Amino acid sequence: MKKRIDTLIKKWSITLAHRNGQEGMAVRGKPTAAQVAELRQLKPEIMAELKRREAEKEAARAEFLAELEEKKQAYLATADLRRCLACITDEFYNRTWTIETLDFTEQDGGTVAYQPDFRLSDCQGVLKHETSALKAVAGEKGFAYGMAGVAWVITPEQEAQLLAEQAKAVEAAEKEAAEQEKARVEKEAAKEKARQEKFEEAQRTGEPVLLERTSGPCDGSVVECSLDIICRYAMPDGTTKTERHHAH
Ligand SMILES: [Zn+2]
Secondary structure, X not given: OHHHHHHHXXXXXXXXXXXXXEEEEEOOXXXXXXXXXXXXXOHHHHHHHHHHHHHHHHHXXXXXXXXXXXXXXXXXXXXXXXXXXXXXXOOOOOEEEEEEEEEEEEEOOEEEEEOOOOOOOXXXXXXXXXXXXXXXXXXXXXXEEOOOEEEEEOOHHHHHHHHHHHHHHHHHHHHHHHHHHHHHHHHHHHHHHHHHHHHHHHHHHOOOEEEEEEEEEOOOOOOOOOEEEEEEEEXXXXXXXXXEEEOO
């Protein structure tokens, strides 16, 4: 009987399914009327087997997680974890600063810091600004951190100061960016206004008004000319006209 149930589950890739709050089974493929009848008849046994398998999988998973947790606790009990300011330098000499807890290990006669095992990293993001508190900590001798980094052990007071200064620096940078954007928008508006006034002047006087005068390499239409002066005019009818003068 068990063998027949296993065969049917495999043959029709049967899985547990829920529809409209009802528990049932999903069958793949197109069974004949006779096959449907057999599946219906054996439904309780098939469902029981599928549930048994699910429970077995869940138990294995729970066991795996319990073992992992046990190993993690054993690691935490013996690991030399210290709060650090860490800096990684990449091949382009870009530095990435973080505050995180690192695992210190004796290695080749020295002490090296590494990311903690079991993905226990508590890094909350990077410190983008090299503030005075950061420079003060980094001015001291640090420990090797992995292959290309340095780590400095910090006190809770130092961490608080590093974070406070970082927050201030972020705020100042955002303020500056907002001011620059405001100045850019204002400059753009003033430029557009001046352009508009030139078109109004052209319309009022019936004469072209110079919008801009630029220079560039010759377009090649004149022999032995290397520099062209390009003048753009606002015309009385609201269009623009470009004149090219060959300066030779
Ligand atoms: Zn030219």
